[in-house]
Amino acid sequence: MERYRIGLIPGPVRIPEEIKRIWLNDYASPDIEDEFFTLYHEDQILIRRLLNTKNDIIITLGEAMSVLWAALKSTLKQGDRMLAVSSGLFGDGFAEMSRAFGVNAEVCSFPYDEIPDPEKVREHALKFRPKVITAVHCETPSGTLTTCLHEIGKIAREVDALFVVDFVSSAGGAFLDVDYYNIDIGLLGSQKVLSLPPSLSISSISERAWEIIEKVKYSGYEAYSGWKNVPSEHLTPYTHDWNAVKALNISLNMILSEGLENVFKRHENTAKLCRSLGREIGLKLYPKSEDICSPTVTAFYVPEKFTWPEFDSRLREKGLAVGGNYGILSGKVFRIGHMGSQADCELISEAMNIIRELC
């Protein structure tokens, strides 16, 4: 199936032509060519700029879920305590994934249409004393942005826990400062703001995190060990994907040459337009207030006169594809993904005109 005429799925997003063309190249073996490791190292430096960090950056195969697993399995063992700060499906997911391998996980839980309250997180963390605290920057299913990562990061330091953050659908589209927020492990995928196929995952890893990783000694396909010294040792734990690493380089250069501030503004403007046109049409925003809405994705309630499958198929008849939802939001809330290549006011206007005709 080809791309949608008006595609606003919140990932994978549309891949720009400059990036698509990379897959016409037939690269040599990334295992043995110095040129590959130079490119990998260049990507690491660009990602540090994107994330505002001096921490190590590793670039691995598999989309974002592979590094969510890597972060948990590389830092937690059976019986360890972890606290998942959650106001959404991905926040809850961290706890469920940890329990699956015997971790003692608790959830510091908030309604899905709100964001976490740091005071409650502090109370819970002081009582539970977790080894790892997880949080999610943009809860893509709810369309919210957790704006208090700095406060949660401080709490993690207070209780001497590692701070693991999923910024899969926000990094590059919303302000993020990994070092200021004290993020020990930051997680990113390629198919959201970076506008690449779902083939790469990226982690930022602090010295504190490496110390724990070296103690836990997890080994497995997605394990972090083996990735620490890739550019200097010229060795990766498995054969890398040269096309994808090159495409990542182009995507990062596109973002950084537009200027991070300008890219954030483009996302914010698109989100604002989406919310204001939605209000005009009579759509009801899912998040409780506008100030917690993510600049990368907007979640609205499905209009009352349609079921989600009806609404979806009517939109698709007109060439528009938006995102449905999962879990308790399934059938109730739909999402407009305006991240990366889709952070485009014209695209949003076109989409909203189609929705207007139906509502």
Ligand SMILES: *Cc1c(COP(=O)(O)O)cnc(C)c1O
């Ligand atoms: C997209 C996304 C992921 C990765 O999940 P997939 O659905 O497998 O792409 C992880 N966390 C968040 C917040 C995401 O938006």
